[in-house]
Every structure is written in structure tokens, then in C-alpha cells.
Amino acid sequence: MQSVIDWQPEKPFEIIPQAWLSPDKETYFFCDLHADAGAFLRSLKLSGLITESSELDQVQLTDKAFQGRILIGGDCFDKGPSNLQLFELLNHLREAGLDLILLAGNHDIRVYAGLLALDFMHDLRQAHFFVRMGRKCATFLAEVYHRYCVHEEAPKLADSLIEEALFPNEDWYRLFPQYAQYFMKRKQIEKEIKQIRSKRIDFMQACHEKGLNLNQVYHAALKAKQLFVDSDGEFAWFFQNLQLLHHSGSYLFCHAGVDDSIALCMQENGSDSLNEQFRNQMRSGQIFEMYYSPYGNIFRTKYRDKDWPFSSMGAETLRQQGIFALVNGHRSHENGQQLFVREGLLNFECDTQLNSNCRKKSKMKPHGEAVTIFSSSGTVFAYCCDMPTAKSFHPGRLSA
Structure with a gap:
């Protein structure tokens, strides 16, 4: 592991540390893999979830893997070079009985809609x-x-x-x-x-x-x-287990972001209800209505004028639910994970362009690896091969 420096948002951010809740277990966040199985394998090693000697066809899990939660933040599909190998690796983690959560990305839903x-x-x-x-x-x-x-x-x-x-x-x-x-x-x-x-x-x-x-x-x-897509398909488990978002502690994890209407829906019905409605829409095959609705905004938004709006009202609605930070991918960064303040909420943006094709196009190092770890002790660690040092965030430091 790299040496660690303090990680702070550029804008001032105030929070009562005692109100901040950590995830219920150590959470390892990976996102925007874009079908690069090698990048995911390296990132798992960086996380300490598999042994250094592990290969794609022979993965050895560590105790950390069984004690923590692996959260895949969307966009597993398409760019390559290894779509099928990535899903085989994910399936190995799933069949090993790990706590594995799969969040929907815009590329994942495009593939599902396209095949459907x-x-x-x-x-x-x-x-x-x-x-x-x-x-x-x-x-x-x-x-x-x-x-x-x-x-x-x-x-x-x-x-x-x-x-x-x-x-x-x-x-x-x-x-x-x-x-x-x-x-x-x-x-x-x-x-x-x-x-x-x-x-x-x-x-x-x-x-x-x-x-x-x-x-x-x-x-x-x-x-x-x-x-x-077919219910008995070899990889049907992937779409059958997709979720829109995951709420744990003071963090809301999703692929892209949220808007005011989703914040209100969460307040009224909870994240579990949103995920169940999303799965029902996926099963119904009515992808168009979902793709262009606030549900689709969760895996598509870049907070542009054409996207569903997220304002201070939506942020306050989330804060009333004890959510003080958003965690997502979708917007890529060439210099590691970034920490922003959006409408008064912290926003951890974790897309580090892991995919080898993206990295070649951006003239980055050829072999990406990254993980953002949300510790049950309260600290967030960001590790990435594109940063000279790792970064750590703790809500208690914000009041210093």
C-alpha cells in the first residue's frame, strides 16, 4: 500500500462528526471497469481482497474479502478487452459467497436494453x-x-x-x-x-x-x-441482481448521481423500495420509460441542464435522512479519485479510467488499478496507481 495524505474537499464543508455514520462493514468501491478484467484483478490485489499470486483463472480470496463488502459501482460492459472474463471473475466472487453488490451503470443498461x-x-x-x-x-x-x-x-x-x-x-x-x-x-x-x-x-x-x-x-x-438476458442464461445473474443505489451509514452509492425527485422518493419510501421498483421495470421490459425517467438519471446524470435537477432542496432532503455524502463513478478523472462539495453534500467521484482503452486514449499509464475503501471505523481511503500517495478522509477532521 502507498503512504497516505489527508484528503479534504476544496470548498469548506461543515458537519457535526457525531452525526456521521460509517458503513455497517468495510466497503470496497470499484467502478467503471468497462470490461477490463485485468484492471479489476489488479484493483482487487491493491485492496488486499485477493492474494498477490492470484490470476484471472485462479483467484485466491483473503479473509478481508469474506469480512467486507464489494460494491461494483456500474459500467461493467463494453469497451473491452475482456467482457466475458470480467463477468467470470465477478461470478467467482459471487459464488464464493462474498457480500457483492452490483449497481447499474449507463453502459450496463444500454446493453440490456439493446439485447432486449x-x-x-x-x-x-x-x-x-x-x-x-x-x-x-x-x-x-x-x-x-x-x-x-x-x-x-x-x-x-x-x-x-x-x-x-x-x-x-x-x-x-x-x-x-x-x-x-x-x-x-x-x-x-x-x-x-x-x-x-x-x-x-x-x-x-x-x-x-x-x-x-x-x-x-x-x-x-x-x-x-x-x-x-434470458432467465436461464449463463450470466443472467448479473442483470437479475442489479440495483440502482445502495445506502449505508451516511453514504449513498450510485453510478452517476441523484436528483430532487429521487431524494424525495427515498425519504418517502426508502432505497429498498426504489431498487425493487427498478428491478420490476427491468423485468417488465419497459426500458424506455425507465431510461428517460429520474430512475435513469441515477445512472446517467452529469448534472447538466438537460438532466433532472439536483438542488439544495434535494440535498437537504438527503441530509434529513442522515446522508451526508454521495459516492459515484461516471465522471472520469485522470489523477485519481476526487472529493467535491455539491449542493452542500460531499461527493466522492471515483472513476479513475481503469479501462486500458480509455487510458491509451488519454495517454495514461497502461495498467490501471484503483479502489476506494469506506472503513467501518470512519476513514475513507482512496488508492490509485495514478496518485503518488494514497488519500484518507475522516469526517472528524472537517471541524479542525
Whole structure:
């Protein structure tokens, strides 16, 4: 482990330390893995949850792993290089009986919606979700194809029929606005339509770059749906166990953030109720309504003008519930985890660009590793290979 320095927010923040509650057990937060199994393996080693000699196909858990909680903060899918290996590693932790919590990220829900759309191409609200997964999912489909499909007989369909099964037709471009007007602003609808036209071309180009023709893309998509969406699929446990958020002590964990309406819903019904409603929406297949609602805001927001608003009122509503800090990923940082004050709440932002593709694009060190540890003793530790020293936060120091 690195040496440790004091971690303080840039803006002044006042709290009565006695009101601050730690998580009920040591909590290890990992986020935005984006299908980089190697980065997750290194991060688990950095956390002390597995032995240094562990490999992807032979992981040895430590006592810490069984005593603590592993919280995956969303965005497990798509960029690669190792979607399937990442889910196999997560499944190993799950089957070992660890306390493992999976939070929904925007990329995770896009993949779920995209694969589910194969059964909903007649639904003009959702027919665009497959192509909306974007070029980043070409890696995922290529992995699925080469592991599961290459020795199977491919579907023998004309390209025109496959295109009808994967992509929205011209009726969608004409009718989508009237279906979407109750959930999206006019400018958002116009942008969505424009993007879907370009994403269709870009998506297929990315698949061709991965060596997949249209027939193979369709084959891989059907297999991916069988593996991840169908109830008896090999990886169906992932979506079946996704949660929107997790509340422990004075911390609220999610992928992106919250808004005023979610803060109020939590006050009225609690986080468990929100998670149950989210799972019901996932099971119902009505992804469009959820994706563009405050529920979707939890895994999509970047606190932009077009996002559902989070104001001082929402922050005060959370404080009344004993929540003084938000913990999320989604907004990436090149110099380790960051600590901000947002509307009077502390905000731990923990996306350190672990994925090797992101790091290469940003000209960062090639092998990312990071973890944010929320100790039951009250201290928060941030470890990251991009920081010369680790950082530690304790609420008691804020009043110093």
C-alpha cells in the first residue's frame, strides 16, 4: 500500500462528526471497469481482497474479502478487452459467497436494453436501443461470437431480414417523436434521431473492424441475449441482481448521481423500495420509460441542464435522512479519485479510467488499478496507481 495524505474537499464543508455514520462493514468501491478484467484483478490485489499470486483463472480470496463488502459501482460492459472474463471473475466472487453488490451503470443498461430490443422491434419506443449500444459494444459481440458462435451454424437469413431484426425502420424515424414527447424534450428527440442514423453506420463499421459481418453480428446478438438476458442464461445473474443505489451509514452509492425527485422518493419510501421498483421495470421490459425517467438519471446524470435537477432542496432532503455524502463513478478523472462539495453534500467521484482503452486514449499509464475503501471505523481511503500517495478522509477532521 502507498503512504497516505489527508484528503479534504476544496470548498469548506461543515458537519457535526457525531452525526456521521460509517458503513455497517468495510466497503470496497470499484467502478467503471468497462470490461477490463485485468484492471479489476489488479484493483482487487491493491485492496488486499485477493492474494498477490492470484490470476484471472485462479483467484485466491483473503479473509478481508469474506469480512467486507464489494460494491461494483456500474459500467461493467463494453469497451473491452475482456467482457466475458470480467463477468467470470465477478461470478467467482459471487459464488464464493462474498457480500457483492452490483449497481447499474449507463453502459450496463444500454446493453440490456439493446439485447432486449431484439424482442421489441415492434415497439417504436425501443426499436432503436440495439443500435444505440454504439460501436463500443462491437468488442463485446466479437467476444461472444468467437467463444460461443464460431462452431455453431449461423442463422441463414437475407441481410434485409437481419436489418429488420436489428435496426429501426423508416417508420421509427417518423413516429418516434410522438411516442417520446412525454419523456424527452424536443431538442433531445431531434438529437436522438440524428444520432441513431449515424450510430447505425458507425456500429456496423466497428463490427466489421472486429471481423464480423452482418450475419455474424446477428448470431452474436442472439447468443448474447441468451447468455445475459434470458432467465436461464449463463450470466443472467448479473442483470437479475442489479440495483440502482445502495445506502449505508451516511453514504449513498450510485453510478452517476441523484436528483430532487429521487431524494424525495427515498425519504418517502426508502432505497429498498426504489431498487425493487427498478428491478420490476427491468423485468417488465419497459426500458424506455425507465431510461428517460429520474430512475435513469441515477445512472446517467452529469448534472447538466438537460438532466433532472439536483438542488439544495434535494440535498437537504438527503441530509434529513442522515446522508451526508454521495459516492459515484461516471465522471472520469485522470489523477485519481476526487472529493467535491455539491449542493452542500460531499461527493466522492471515483472513476479513475481503469479501462486500458480509455487510458491509451488519454495517454495514461497502461495498467490501471484503483479502489476506494469506506472503513467501518470512519476513514475513507482512496488508492490509485495514478496518485503518488494514497488519500484518507475522516469526517472528524472537517471541524479542525
